[in-house]
Amino acid sequence: MNRFLIMSALLLLGGCADPDLEMLQLPSGQTISLEGVENVPVEGDRYYLKFSYVTDTPLAEVNAIEEEAVLVWRSFLQRRADEEGATAAVLLAHNEAKPTFGFFARGNYGTALVKRDGAWIVVNVPNK
Numbered sequence: 001m002n003r004f005l006i007m008s009a010l011l012l013l014g015g016c017a018d019p020d021l022e023m024l025q026l027p028s029g030q031t032i033s034l035e036g037v038e039n040v041p042v043e044g045d046r047y048y049l050k051f052s053y054v055t056d057t058p059l060a061e062v063n064a065i066e067e068e069a070v071l072v073w074r075s076f077l078q079r080r081a082d083e084e085g086a087t088a089a090v091l092l093a094h095n096e097a098k099p100t101f102g103f104f105a106r107g108n109y110g111t112a113l114v115k116r117d118g119a120w121i122v123v124n125v126p127n128k
Helices: 002-015 062-084
Strands: 022-025 031-043 046-054 088-094 098-100 103-105 108-116 119-122
Touching: 022 062, 031 062, 031 088, 046 062, 062 088, 062 108, 062 119
Parallel strands: 046 088
Antiparallel strands: 022 031, 031 046, 088 108, 098 103, 108 119
16 A cells, blocks of 8 residues: 555656756747756767757647747757757657646657758657
8 A cells, every 4th residue: 555655646746847947938938848958879879869848838739839849949959969960859848747537647749850961850750
């Protein structure tokens, strides 16, 4: 029984918003909460840049999420990716976790970019 209570508490705490997340303001005036930026190894010395953030934009509004991701990319990540020599990036947009059947759940929407011939190109594959 104690193990169940501990696991339940951990799940609830893990689903709550973190007040220490860094807030970033987009040129549009909208703010997002940075969850993290990391280099994810692919093979050898190749990696992609992964950027996770929380947004108030509903994930169902795909056009708005994709426009937002481009703003996030241009405002905060493109320079870093170029300076570090990355050739791919993924931006993961999340909404705040919502209670679902007693657990906290949230979806995400990913925007992928690759660098081809010196230019960054969005190569989204819709989430299904």
